[in-house]
Amino acid sequence: MRKPTEESLLAAAKGILHKNWTGTFTKPAPSLYPHQWNWDAGFIAIGYAHFDLDKAEAELRHLFRAQWKNGMLPQIVFGQEAGARYFPGPDFWQTDQAAAAPQGVVTSGITMPPVHGFALWRMYEVSADPGRTKAFLREMYPKVLAFHRYLYRHRDPNDEALVYVRHPWEPGTDNSPTWDRPLRRMKVQKDQLPAYQRQDLQNPKAAAHRPTDEDYDRFVFLVDLFRRNRYEEELLDELCPFKVQDPLFNAILAWSNECLIHIGSLLGENVEEPMHWHEHTIHSLNEKLWNEAEGCYDAYDLVAGERLPCRTNSGLMPLIGEVPTQEQAERILKKLESRAFCGQSPDEVYWCPTYDLRAADIDFEKYWRGPVWINMNWLLYQGLLRYDFDEAAERLRNDTLALLERYGFYEYFDPRRHSKTAEGFGTGQFSWSAALYIDLLSR
Numbered sequence: 011m012r013k014p015t016e017e018s019l020l021a022a023a024k025g026i027l028h029k030n031w032t033g034t035f036t037k038p039a040p041s042l043y044p045h046q047w048n049w050d051a052g053f054i055a056i057g058y059a060h061f062d063l064d065k066a067e068a069e070l071r072h073l074f075r076a077q078w079k080n081g082m083l084p085q086i087v088f089g090q091e092a093g094a095r096y097f098p099g100p101d102f103w104q105t106d107q108a109a110a111a112p113q114g115v116v117t118s119g120i121t122m123p124p125v126h127g128f129a130l131w132r133m134y135e136v137s138a139d140p141g142r143t144k145a146f147l148r149e150m151y152p153k154v155l156a157f158h159r160y161l162y163r164h165r166d167p168n169d170e171a172l173v174y175v176r177h178p179w180e181p182g183t184d185n186s187p188t189w190d191r192p193l194r195r196m197k198v199q200k201d202q203l204p205a206y207q208r209q210d211l212q213n214p215k216a217a218a219h220r221p222t223d224e225d226y227d228r229f230v231f232l233v234d235l236f237r238r239n240r241y242e243e244e245l246l247d248e249l250c251p252f253k254v255q256d257p258l259f260n261a262i263l264a265w266s267n268e269c270l271i272h273i274g275s276l277l278g279e280n281v282e283e284p285m286h287w288h289e290h291t292i293h294s295l296n297e298k299l300w301n302e303a304e305g306c307y308d309a310y311d312l313v314a315g316e317r318l319p320c321r322t323n324s325g326l327m328p329l330i331g332e333v334p335t336q337e338q339a340e341r342i343l344k345k346l347e348s349r350a351f352c353g354q355s356p357d358e359v360y361w362c363p364t365y366d367l368r369a370a371d372i373d374f375e376k377y378w379r380g381p382v383w384i385n386m387n388w389l390l391y392q393g394l395l396r397y398d399f400d401e402a403a404e405r406l407r408n409d410t411l412a413l414l415e416r417y418g419f420y421e422y423f424d425p426r427r428h429s430k431t432a433e434g435f436g437t438g439q440f441s442w443s444a445a446l447y448i449d450l451l452s453r
Contacts, residue, residue: 045086082121188324254309257307307326329397346361353367419444
C-alpha cells in the first residue's frame with residue numbers, strides 16, 4: 011500500500027471538517043458525537059483558521075451563543091439534527107431548570123477546559139486577514155473573560171487560583187485513571203439512580219474500549235445531583251462528592267490567561283484581571299500540585315484533602331502555560347523520556363501514551379487509559395517548544411503525523427509501534443484530529 015502524501019492527507023483533513031460541518035457548527039464525528047463539544051470547538055477553530063476564517067469564527071460564535079448568564083461555557087451545545095441520539099441528551103440534563111441557563115439554546119450543565127483564549131490567539135497568529143481577526147478578537151474577548159471569571163468565582167473555594175472540576179467529563183479526559191480513587195469513594199446505590207441507556211456501546215468492538223457501567227453509574231449519579239439542585243453553584247460546591255484540581259485543566263487555564271493578556275493588550279484593554287489570575291494560578295500550580303519526587307504535577311482531591319498521584323500525561327501539561335521553572339521543565343522532559351512514556355527503547359512506542367507504560371492496569375486500547383490522543387500531543391508539543399526542547403518537540407510532532415498517516419483521522423490510537431492493530435480506535439473522521447493535523451503541518 012502506498013504511503014499517503016502530506017498533500018493528500020491535508021485534503022482529507024479539510025474534507026473531514028467540511029463533512030462534519032452542520033451549517034452552524036462542526037460535529038466531532040459523523041455519528042458518535044452528533045452535537046457541538048466545547049474544547050473540540052476550540053481545536054477545530056484552530057484548524058479552520060488556516061483555510062476558512064468564516065467557519066473558524068462561526069464555530070466559536072455558535073459555542074459562545076450557549077454561554078450561561080453566570081459565564082459558564084457548557085460542555086455540549088445540542089444540535090437539532092434528526093436522529094442525533096446521544097446520552098445524556100437534553101431531557102436528561104434538564105438544564106431548563108437552571109436560572110443561569112441561556113434562553114433558546116439547549117446545553118449540558120457542566121463545562122470543559124478553557125481552551126478558547128489560546129485558540130483565539132492561534133487564530134490571530136495564522137490568519138490571512140489579521141485586521142478581520144482582530145475585530146473577531148474584540149467580539150470574543152469579553153466572553154472568554156467572563157468564562158474565566160466564572161471559573162475563579164465558582165470553582166476556587168479556597169481562593170487559591172486553582173479551579174476544580176466536578177465531573178470526570180469536565181477535564182475532557184473522561185476515563186483517566188486519575189479519577190479512579192475519588193469515583194470509587196462515592197457511595198452510589200444503583201436502585202436509586204435514574205433510569206438511563208448508554209448510546210456509546212452500539213459497536214461491540216468499540217464497547218470494550220469505553221468506560222465501564224460502574225463508572226457510568228457514577229457519571230449519572232453526579233448529573234442527577236446537579237439537576238436535582240437546579241445547577242445552583244453554591245449548593246453544588248457544598249454537596250458535590252467529586253471536586254478535583256486537575257493539572258491539565260489548570261495548565262490550559264494558565265495558557266489561556268496568558269493569551270487573554272496578549273489579546274487584551276492588542277485591543278488596548280486593561281489586562282490587570284487576567285494578569286492577576288495568571289500569576290496566582292502559576293504560583294499555586296507550583297506550590298500545591300508540583301511533585302518534586304516524580305518530576306511532574308499531581309491532581310488534588312478537595313473532598314478527601316489528598317493528592318492524587320498523576321501517572322498520566324496530564325501531569326506534564328503545565329509546560330503549555332510556561333508554569334514550571336526551567337529546572338522543573340527539565341525534570342518533566344526527563345519524565346517524558348523515561349520508561350514511563352518511552353518504554354524500554356525509543357522505537358517501542360509513538361509519543362505520547364496517556365498513561366504510564368509501567369502501570370499494571372495500562373490498556374493500550376481503552377479510552378484515556380493508555381492510547382495516544384492527538385489533542386494531548388498537540389498541547390504537549392506547544393509546551394516543549396516553549397522551553398526550547400526542540401528535539402523532543404520534533405520527535406513528538408513526527409510521531410503524531412506518523413500515527414495519522416498510518417491509521418487515518420481516528421479519535422485515539424494504540425501507542426505501540428509494532429502493534430498489529432489495523433486502524434485507530436474510537437470513531438473515525440474525527441474533527442480535532444483533522445484540525446490539529448492541519449495546524450501541525452503548518453509548523
